[in-house]
Amino acid sequence: MTALSRPLPSSPRTFSFSPLRAGLGVALIASGALLVQAQADVRVAEAALAAPPLKFVLGEGVHVPGTDLVFYPNYSGHGLRALKVTMSCSSVLVVGPMIAMGGIMAMVRRFSPVRAVVAMGAAAATMFTINLGRIVLIAVATRQFGRDGFEVSHRVVGSGIVLAAATVAFVVAYRIVARYADVDRRSR
Secondary structure (H helix, E strand, O other): OHHHHHOOOOOOOOOOOHHHHHHHHHHHHHHHHHHOHHHHHHHHHHHHHHHHHHHHHHOOOEEEEOOOOOEOOOOOOOOOOOOOOOOOOOOHHHHHHHHHHHHHHOEEOOOHHHHHHHHHHHHHHHHHHHHHHHHHEEEEEEEEHHHHHHHHHHHHHHHHHHHHHHHHHHHHHHHHHHHHOOOOOHHH
């Protein structure tokens, strides 16, 4: 008999719906869904957060309160004078589903539900921070190279950064959640 032909050991149910697990799980799933639903407000916040680093890096960058625009008021070159944080530029499309996935992790018996909440907070912070850096990169490339700089930094480099950031955020979350995961309940 080979190792592959052995029957799998029976295991307890995968999910637990204790009040704490169910409450935190549903709260995370709802938070992820609400974040995606409120994406316009998230974009405004991301534009507001992008203005200070742009001001530091470029010497200018003014957020128009209540909008998802960051202007360069003193830019005298050709090309774009503002950036708009669009839906495809926002990190909400990655963070929302990731937080909802954390809700499912909170209800898995193997993981601590509190650690799932902490992990999703860390993953969201990681993703938002990296995306903010991406927005600054796009602004610098646009300012230096005009429309071509925007296209390359937004579509090619920016897409790679978002994929890498999502991977890093997922790894951060999983490492936090799985750190003390109960691998073998019989060892207790």
